[in-house]
Amino acid sequence: MPTVKxxxxxxxxxxxxxxxxxxxxxxxxxxxxxxxxxGAFVLASDSFxxxxxxxxxxxAQVAQGSGADIETAVTAARRAQPAxxxxxxxxxxxxxxxxxxxxxxxxxxxxxxxxxxxxxxxxESRDIDIPLAIRHFYHHAGWAEMAEAEFPTLxxxxxxxxxxxxxxxxxxxxxxxxxxxxxxxxxxxxxxxxTPLTALAFAEICAEVGLPxxxxxxxxxxxxxxxxxxxxxxxxxxxxxxxxxGRMIRRATAGSGKALTLELxxxxxxxxxxxxxxxxxxxxxxxxxxxxxGQVCCAGSRILVxxxxxxxxxxxxxxxxxxxxxxDPLDKCTDMGAIVSPEQLSRIRALVxxxxxxxxxxxxxxxxxxxxxxxxxxxxxxxADPANPASVEExxxxxxxxxxxxxxxxxxxxxxxxxxGLAASIWSETITLALDIAAQVKAGVxxxxxxxxxxxxxxxxxxxxxxxxxxxxxxxxxxxxxxxxPPRAMPEAAAGGLDAAPMPGAPSAGQPAIDRTxxxxxGDKQTRPDSGxxxxxxxxxxxxxxxxxxxxxxxxxxxxxxHKAGSWGKTTGHNRAQVLYYLAENxxxxxxxxxxxxxxxxxxPSEADATIRRAFxxxxxxxxxxxxxxxxxxxxxxxxINEPWGVMGVVCPDASPLLGFASLVLPAIAMGNxxxxxxxxxxxxxxxxxxxxFDTSDLPGxxxxxxxxAKDELAKTLAQHDDVAALWYxxxxxxxxxxxxxxxxxxxxxxxxxxxDWTDAQGRDFLTRATQIKTIWVPYGT
Ligand code: NAI
Numbered sequence: 001m002p003t004v005k006x007x008x009x010x011x012x013x014x015x016x017x018x019x020x021x022x023x024x025x026x027x028x029x030x031x032x033x034x035x036x037x038x039g040a041f042v043l044a045s046d047s048f049x050x051x052x053x054x055x056x057x058x059x060a061q062v063a064q065g066s067g068a069d070i071e072t073a074v075t076a077a078r079r080a081q082p083a084x085x086x087x088x089x090x091x092x093x094x095x096x097x098x099x100x101x102x103x104x105x106x107x108x109x110x111x112x113x114x115x116x117x118x119x120x121x122x123x124e125s126r127d128i129d130i131p132l133a134i135r136h137f138y139h140h141a142g143w144a145e146m147a148e149a150e151f152p153t154l155x156x157x158x159x160x161x162x163x164x165x166x167x168x169x170x171x172x173x174x175x176x177x178x179x180x181x182x183x184x185x186x187x188x189x190x191x192x193x194x195t196p197l198t199a200l201a202f203a204e205i206c207a208e209v210g211l212p213x214x215x216x217x218x219x220x221x222x223x224x225x226x227x228x229x230x231x232x233x234x235x236x237x238x239x240x241x242x243x244x245x246g247r248m249i250r251r252a253t254a255g256s257g258k259a260l261t262l263e264l265x266x267x268x269x270x271x272x273x274x275x276x277x278x279x280x281x282x283x284x285x286x287x288x289x290x291x292x293x294g295q296v297c298c299a300g301s302r303i304l305v306x307x308x309x310x311x312x313x314x315x316x317x318x319x320x321x322x323x324x325x326x327x328d329p330l331d332k333c334t335d336m337g338a339i340v341s342p343e344q345l346s347r348i349r350a351l352v353x354x355x356x357x358x359x360x361x362x363x364x365x366x367x368x369x370x371x372x373x374x375x376x377x378x379x380x381x382x383x384a385d386p387a388n389p390a391s392v393e394e395x396x397x398x399x400x401x402x403x404x405x406x407x408x409x410x411x412x413x414x415x416x417x418x419x420x421g422l423a424a425s426i427w428s429e430t431i432t433l434a435l436d437i438a439a440q441v442k443a444g445v446x447x448x449x450x451x452x453x454x455x456x457x458x459x460x461x462x463x464x465x466x467x468x469x470x471x472x473x474x475x476x477x478x479x480x481x482x483x484x485x486p487p488r489a490m491p492e493a494a495a496g497g498l499d500a501a502p503m504p505g506a507p508s509a510g511q512p513a514i515d516r517t518x519x520x521x522x523g524d525k526q527t528r529p530d531s532g533x534x535x536x537x538x539x540x541x542x543x544x545x546x547x548x549x550x551x552x553x554x555x556x557x558x559x560x561x562x563h564k565a566g567s568w569g570k571t572t573g574h575n576r577a578q579v580l581y582y583l584a585e586n587x588x589x590x591x592x593x594x595x596x597x598x599x600x601x602x603x604x605p606s607e608a609d610a611t612i613r614r615a616f617x618x619x620x621x622x623x624x625x626x627x628x629x630x631x632x633x634x635x636x637x638x639x640x641i642n643e644p645w646g647v648m649g650v651v652c653p654d655a656s657p658l659l660g661f662a663s664l665v666l667p668a669i670a671m672g673n674x675x676x677x678x679x680x681x682x683x684x685x686x687x688x689x690x691x692x693x694f695d696t697s698d699l700p701g702x703x704x705x706x707x708x709x710a711k712d713e714l715a716k717t718l719a720q721h722d723d724v725a726a727l728w729y730x731x732x733x734x735x736x737x738x739x740x741x742x743x744x745x746x747x748x749x750x751x752x753x754x755x756x757d758w759t760d761a762q763g764r765d766f767l768t769r770a771t772q773i774k775t776i777w778v779p780y781g782t
Contacts, residue, residue: 013325013333018122020330023112026201032061033196035069035220036203038076039213044069048222050196053119054329054338054373062196065221070188070228073217077159077186078233080214085156085184089147096141096182098209103134106205110198114170115329117197119338119374122330124292132454133174139456140178143477147182150474154481156184157259158235163226163249164199165241166192166340167295173199175471176238177216178456183480185236186215190229192241193222194340227252234258236480240297243394243420243465243747250744255737261469261479262747263297263461265394266422269415270300270451271437273408274308276427280449282316285400286335288425288451290324290378293339294348294398297466298423300451301395303380303402304414310404317380317402324365324378336398339374348376348397355381355390360401386417394420408433412440419746421463425451438776444470447777455632459640459775464725468749468772473630473640475773483765488757492654492732518688520548520708523561524701526691530554535709539602539682547684550709555676555717558705559724562647562674565702569644569672573623576670580619583697588612590693594686598658601683607659610759614662617762618670625671625767630775637780642771644672645725645749649718651711651739653730656758657683661690663758664728667766669703676705676724678715684708712738719743719750728769730755 002010034043044063052059063069084092103110110133111126118125143150160180164172169191180187191199203218219225223245230237230252236259239249243264253260270288272281288300305313329337339345356362364379378398384390391401405411415424415437424443428434438446444462447453454460459470469479519526529548537547568576587594591612595605630638648668653660657680668675679687687706694704707714712735718724719742729739729752736752743750751769 016332017328018112018115018330018332020112020116022109023116026109027060030060033200033220034063035065035073036200036206036216036218037069037073038217039207039211041203048193050117050194052116053340054370056373059116060197062200062220065190065219065225065228067228069219070225070232073188073219074159074161074232074234076214077188077217080212081156081158081186084181084186084212084215089144092147092182092184093141093145095209095211096137096144096178099205099211100134100137100141102205102209103130103137103202106201107131107134110170110201112330113201114198115337117195118166118169119329119340120292120295121334121337122332123334129168129171132456133170136171136174136178136456140182140477143179144182147184151477151481153484154478155484157480157482158185159233160185160187160236160238160480161229161232161234162187162189163229163237163239163241164189164191166194167292167297169195170198170202172240173202179471179476179480180238181215183477185480188217188219188229188232188234190219190221190226193220196220236260238469239263246467247744247747250747251741254740254744255733259482261461261471262467263469263471264465264467264747266297266299266420266462266466267302267392267394267418268298268300268420268423268425268443269441270303270400270425271411271415271427272303272305272309272313273411273428273430273433274306275429275433276309277429277449278309278313278316281313281427282320284425284427284451285317286320286324289400290321290336290398292452293336293376294400295340295396296452298445298452300423300425301400302391302418303400304405304411305402306411307404307406314382314402318363321363321365321378321380322367324367326365326367326375326377327370336378339376339397342374344396345374345376348395348399351390351393351395352379352381352397352399355384355388355401358384358388358390360384360388360390362399386414392418408437412437415441419465422466423447435778443774444772445775445777449779450636450777453633453636453777455630455638457630458632458638458777459773463772465747467747470773474628475640478768487761490655490755490757492755518545518547518685518708520550520554520558521688521691521704521706522554522558523564523705529709530557537682537684542602544601545685547688547708550678550707550714552717554707554709555714555721558676558707559647559721561702561705562676563723565674565700568669568674568700568703569646571672576672577619577622579698580615580622580666580670583693583699584612584615584619586693586697587615594658594689597689598686601657601685603657603683603686607656607686610659611662614659614666614762618666621667621767622670625764625771627773632777635779635782637778639776639778641774641776642671643774644770645772646673647724648673648675648770649715649721649724649727650675650677651715651718651727651729651731652677652679652687653755653758654680654682654711655755657686659758660730661687663761663766664730665704667762668728668770671767671770673770674703674705676707676718678707678709678711678718681709681711711735715739716742719748720745722746724748726750729753
């Protein structure tokens with residue numbers, strides 16, 4: 001008779017397949033799918049096959065969207081939008097609840113369809129993807145209900161173009177469609193070419209519930225269809241996918257005025273400290289990188305483990321690895337399903353081979369893989385150094401690198417050694433350590449003693465090259481809204497100064513003898529420009545002095561000085577408030593002097609008083625722009641913390657030389673940013689004179705750096721600079737296009753606007769734009 005231990009060791013799972021009968025019958029009756037436009041399915045001239053990646057069988061023929069199809073869909077969405085937005089929030093909520101209920105009714109059907117089309121295990125589509133998608137519609141029905149009360153000064157963008165990837169097809173659709181509709185937008189959504197079927201089933205549900213025609217339009221197709229949508233007459237583009245395509249979209253939309261959110265790739269660290277619950281951390285890895293075939297943008301694909309437990313942890317992890325079951329995704333006992341497509345499988349193989357060639361060793365699960373279909377055995381790449389391609393590139397497959405670290409500082413350094421910043425997972429039983437590391441890791445979402453947790457109430461999105469904008473929660477709703485009354489546009493001042501050729505030295509004999517030889521203000525001192533040149537400042541044709549002609553080098557020096565002033569971001573809001581009050585008082589003491597200077601430059605002297613008020617206003621805000629605690633999952637507290645960007649570029653309007661400067665710089669520094677500012681080119685002295693006020697107000701050196709000169713040249717350098725995290729620019733259409741296009745390199749967040757009336761340019765919007773939200777999931781209660 002076998003012992004219990006022998007039984008346990010030899011026991012195997014029986015097959016537990018999920019039935020596909022209902023889904024197959026549905027596919028058969030549909031045959032070929034058209035696009036869903038204006039409330040009905042319309043056939044297209046061109047189509048392609050969508051396949052089951054686990055078997056390579058063709059599931060259905062799907063329309064390949066053309067530019068004309070996109071145009072028809074956008075026209076339908078445009079036609080439907082005013083009536084949709086005119087519904088009360090309550091009425092829109094009723095529609096969203098109806099969608100949620102219908103999704104819920106067909107949850108099992110949708111889970112099977114998702115698994116067939118994507119290859120992910122039924123356990124995941126059934127227990128994670130579909131329930132979360134339903135939750136999104138319920139949650140956003142609630143936001144619709146509250147829209148008038150909660151967002152009284154905001155309005156929908158209009159028509160939103162939405163492009164989603166293949167890794168969470170229906171969930172990504174829900175993330176995008178639910179907030180857009182709740183806010184009063186209509187949408188044209190393009191699902192990924194590999195996984196269009198649940199979006200088409202959703203279209204059918206829209207028709208079933210009787211959603212007004214044109215509110216939701218689904219156009220299927222590949223990247224060409226996506227590119228046509230980006231170029232169409234839409235008001236906003238929301239994209240989730242690869243960083244490479246995100247960058248293309250940033251360039252393509254530059255200067256178009258289209259709102260943009262990008263949720264891109266990641267190379268997220270999974271940090272295990274010596275005092276972590278190692279067994280829980282091992283299961284965390286299983287969740288983070290293996291259960292979902294590693295096809296998650298926030299997958300913890302770089303495991304960093306404390307050296308003292310690295311051996312033990314690796315042993316337990318590799319033992320667990322060998323127990324993973326890869327196979328039929330429809331079997332309820334399968335841990336890992338198929339890779340979405342043969343192309344993605346080749347990409348994974350190529351990247352792993354590059355990792356091995358660069359010195360890493362692959363340890364893989366030795367279990368059998370199905371003979372056909374796109375399967376890849378889960379694995380670990382050991383000994384990949386930080387420069388190894390496997391440590392740098394997003395593999396997007398079930399393979400993580402595993403390396404060790406010695407100290408928490410080294411862990412942070414390794415964690416941040418990436419151009420991405422989507423997520424991070426931190427494992428430690430010591431709360432002080434875990435939260436200290438959470439504060440230092442540059443990522444939009446951080447899980448403590450957990451991983452891959454999502455909820456409709458929690459913001460999700462990245463930092464750095466993982467994109468910008470948040471999805472989920474209030475912040476996700478706000479991304480689908482804009483001010484209902486845009487600020488009053490103002491003409492720009494005639495940019496006088498630089499029309500004259502730059503000239504070296506002091507004013508030449510015979511010039512009006514106003515001795516105005518300002519300097520740059522970098523770090524804690526005034527300096528001469530690297531060029532050694534100045535330019536003639538002559539607003540309204542009357543020369544009033546010379547200003548330094550800053551160059552790329554000066555911008556680089558200023559960025560460096562700003563980085564050195566990092567402690568400003570860590571000091572308390574109270575301390576920053578005190579400095580800003582002091583600054584306001586010092587400015588008030590010299591109000592008459594500033595008024596005289598503004599008059600001398602031909603600017604409005606009342607800017608001085610308004611600037612003083614603005615300094616008091618942001619001093620008041622400095623310790624009050626709180627984050628939030630989100631109501632997400634049980635046994636969790638989910639924090640949304642407003643963090644400063646770090647170093648920001650601020651390019652000021654030419655007009656309103658003092659108030660424009662103050663309206664942009666004050667909220668930025670109130671939130672803990674350090675700024676490199678390009679002041680008005682034609683009237684720079686209003687800003688450069690401020691350095692004396694800064695000096696006497698205990699503003700630490702390096703927090704505000706001022707570089708005068710040719711606006712767009714300096715703006716371009718800021719846009720291209722990898723160590724500038726965000727850039728605000730006020731200027732003409734050409735300049736705005738340039739700034740948005742040039743910032744695509746490192747995907748920095750930009751805010752490029754035309755000149756406006758600055759008298760009322762203050763409020764929460766400026767503070768929201770001066771910060772980025774870090775979502776932190778912490779264990780809490782039981
Ligand atoms: P992709 O970025 O090409 O595709 C995502 C979506 O964008 C799809 O709907 C696609 O049709 C569309 N698209 C492609 N080119 C476009 C263009 N020029 N303009 C507008 N839309 C366009 O990603 P792909 O090729 O499926 O995967 C490549 C790599 O991207 C993966 O190996 C992975 O590293 C990464 N990826 C990251 C995702 C994330 O969630 N962050 C999701 C999918 C892929």
